Amino acid sequence: MNSSIARIQVKQSLLLKNAINVPRRCMAAKTEDIGTHTGQKWQSDDYRLARFMNAPKQVNKNWAVKLIAKVPPKQVADRIVWCDGGSGAEGHPRVYINLDKPGDHSCGYCGLRFIKKDSH
Ligand SMILES: [Zn+2]
Structure with missing residues (x-):
């Protein structure tokens, strides 16, 4: 007891x-x-x-902004280029980018940069 x-x-x-x-x-x-x-x-x-507390917070170190900044600007001879981000499901709607102003111009969807060959 x-x-x-x-x-x-x-x-x-x-x-x-x-x-x-x-x-x-x-x-x-x-x-x-x-x-x-x-x-x-x-x-x-x-x-x-x-x-x-039980598992560590997992944060991706490979930020898309940093990765796309490593891709060098694509040199083109035309005044206007289009970008669809790739082919098929990897891409985005096609956008046209005017390259008349000096410097490089980036796609608003994927961040790829384009530059006119004789602009610099
Ligand atoms: Zn794009």
Whole structure:
């Protein structure tokens, strides 16, 4: 009889201990947030970081803006070029780009850049 009461008391104390420790652990865990390509970054004590306590936040380091900037501008002889981003499902609606003004001109959909050969 005494042993069963003692077991119950131990279970109760463990439950209380865990009930007290869980919120404290959540509130005390401060992790540094990783910024996304949109600039979203939470402060270290933000409650929304609780979702990353068991698994780290995964952010793609290969941002599309940086990748497309590595592609050199395509030199063309015409005043007007069109871009459809590639073929089939990889592409986008065809847009025409005027190259009369100096410098390179980028496609609004995919970011590919075009430059007129004699413009510089
Ligand atoms: Zn394009």
